[in-house]
Amino acid sequence: xxTDAPARETYEQLSVGRGGRLERLVPIAxxxxxxxxxxxxxxxxxxxxxxxxxxxxEPVVIAGTQVTTKLLLSQKIFYLHVPVAVASFAIMLFAxxxxxxxxxxxxxxxxxxxxxxxxxxxxxIVATMISGDLWTRFEWGVWWTWEPRLTTxxxxxxxxxxxxxxxxxxxxxxxxxxxxxxxxxVAFVDAPIxxxxxxxxxxxxxxVVFRTDSGLPPMMLIPFLxxxxxxxxxxxxxxxxxxxxxxxxxxVEDLKERLEEQDAWKTRAAADAALERLxxxxxxxxxxxxxxxxxxxxxRAAAASDVAGAGGPASDGSVDSLxxxxxxxxxxxxxxxxxxxxxxxxxxxSHDSQEA
Amino acid sequence: xxxxLAEVYSTVLPAAPYVIGAYxxxxxxxxxxxMVLSRRAKRTRDDIDALREALHxxxxxxxx
Numbered sequence: 001x002x003t004d005a006p007a008r009e010t011y012e013q014l015s016v017g018r019g020g021r022l023e024r025l026v027p028i029a030x031x032x033x034x035x036x037x038x039x040x041x042x043x044x045x046x047x048x049x050x051x052x053x054x055x056x057x058e059p060v061v062i063a064g065t066q067v068t069t070k071l072l073l074s075q076k077i078f079y080l081h082v083p084v085a086v087a088s089f090a091i092m093l094f095a096x097x098x099x100x101x102x103x104x105x106x107x108x109x110x111x112x113x114x115x116x117x118x119x120x121x122x123x124x125i126v127a128t129m130i131s132g133d134l135w136t137r138f139e140w141g142v143w144w145t146w147e148p149r150l151t152t153x154x155x156x157x158x159x160x161x162x163x164x165x166x167x168x169x170x171x172x173x174x175x176x177x178x179x180x181x182x183x184x185x186v187a188f189v190d191a192p193i194x195x196x197x198x199x200x201x202x203x204x205x206x207x208v209v210f211r212t213d214s215g216l217p218p219m220m221l222i223p224f225l226x227x228x229x230x231x232x233x234x235x236x237x238x239x240x241x242x243x244x245x246x247x248x249x250x251x252v253e254d255l256k257e258r259l260e261e262q263d264a265w266k267t268r269a270a271a272d273a274a275l276e277r278l279x280x281x282x283x284x285x286x287x288x289x290x291x292x293x294x295x296x297x298x299x300r301a302a303a304a305s306d307v308a309g310a311g312g313p314a315s316d317g318s319v320d321s322l323x324x325x326x327x328x329x330x331x332x333x334x335x336x337x338x339x340x341x342x343x344x345x346x347x348x349x350s351h352d353s354q355e356a
Numbered sequence: 357x358x359x360x361l362a363e364v365y366s367t368v369l370p371a372a373p374y375v376i377g378a379y380x381x382x383x384x385x386x387x388x389x390x391m392v393l394s395r396r397a398k399r400t401r402d403d404i405d406a407l408r409e410a411l412h413x414x415x416x417x418x419x420x
């Protein structure tokens with residue numbers, strides 16, 4: 001059952017799975033992905049046939065084959081452009097799944113997973129936009145057109161950028177994680193729309209790649225599948241690498257917090273030491289009071305200057321507040337009399353201020 | 357060149373810069389991201405080392 005407040009996990013909890021089986025697969029996946037993609041590129045430009053374009057004015061025989069149309073080189077962009085686009089959808093799917101899991105469990109780990117996946121998604125979207133735009137420029141003669149596939153994919157890119165703007169705009173980690181998770185899920189709705197839009201809108205002029213009657217010959221299908229699996233493996237490896245770095249970045253934040261806690265502890269310890277001195281002085285004052293008013297005043301003045309110098313609880317220097325502080329301290333002597341007690345008090349104090 | 361053959365290949369050469377640009381563009385984007393990750397990893401590792409050292413030295417001082 002989900003709790004209302006997100007769990008505050010330590011670095012160790014966030015890095016669950018580190019050094020595990022998935023982690024060991026990362027270098028293998030990266031190398032295999034690059035090898036498959038390189039084979040795809042080589043195959044594309046050597047073995048895969050050129051597709052046919054517009055009709056020729058008259059047929060011609062080339063290498064024993066009758067050719068009736070122009071040959072299109074630009075189609076070769078498809079062998080890498082489509083795998084990159086599919087990889088962007090796949091990673092975003094995982095980002096949305098982890099966002100849902102965050103909302104279910106409130107575990108900060110899933111927020112980190114989701115954010116990392118969105119980061120890699122953005123990289124693949126940018127790569128898809130660049131390659132697609134170059135194809136558009138050559139085939140359609142324009143750098144951009146508000147065609148349904150292009151438009152929905154452009155919106156997807158804006159949504160992913162918006163996700164990071166939202167994250168940076170929110171300071172509170174809990175709200176940031178919750179709002180980002182919801183935004184990620186909503187943004188993901190555009191992914192299947194963008195994927196299906198060429199089928200849903202008949203006027204779409206973008207080529208439809210995934211269809212049962214695509215009739216890709218094996219010499220074209222094999223490099224495409226190699227590129228697809230290669231890019232998915234690269235996407236997986238990059239996501240895991242980025243995740244490892246983001247978990248480390250979280251450790252940096254945790255260490256900074258611990259240092260800040262120590263600073264608070266030092267301040268508190270100095271105040272406690274001053275308070276100890278005060279109590280000793282107060283005892284002296286009590287002992288000296290019946291004998292001499294003048295000496296009592298000097299002890300009071302010394303005590304006030306001690307506390308003012310330490311910046312302790314009674315830093316206004318008034319004797320009344322000093323006395324009140326001393327009473328407070330006496331009410332919890334165990335907090336003050338041992339260093340560990342003081343540390344516990346400091347820790348409690350810093351914890352309270354963090355929660356505030 | 358045979359005018360028919362020239363017509364057959366008329367779209368091949370003009371498309372070459374775009375095709376090359378698309379392939380290079382994809383690899384450049386991925387490579388830049390890997391570089392960014394690599395730099396971020398190094399910086400994070402340095403930060404962790406420095407912060408751990410600072411934390412240990414402070415803990416030692418407080419222990420004394």
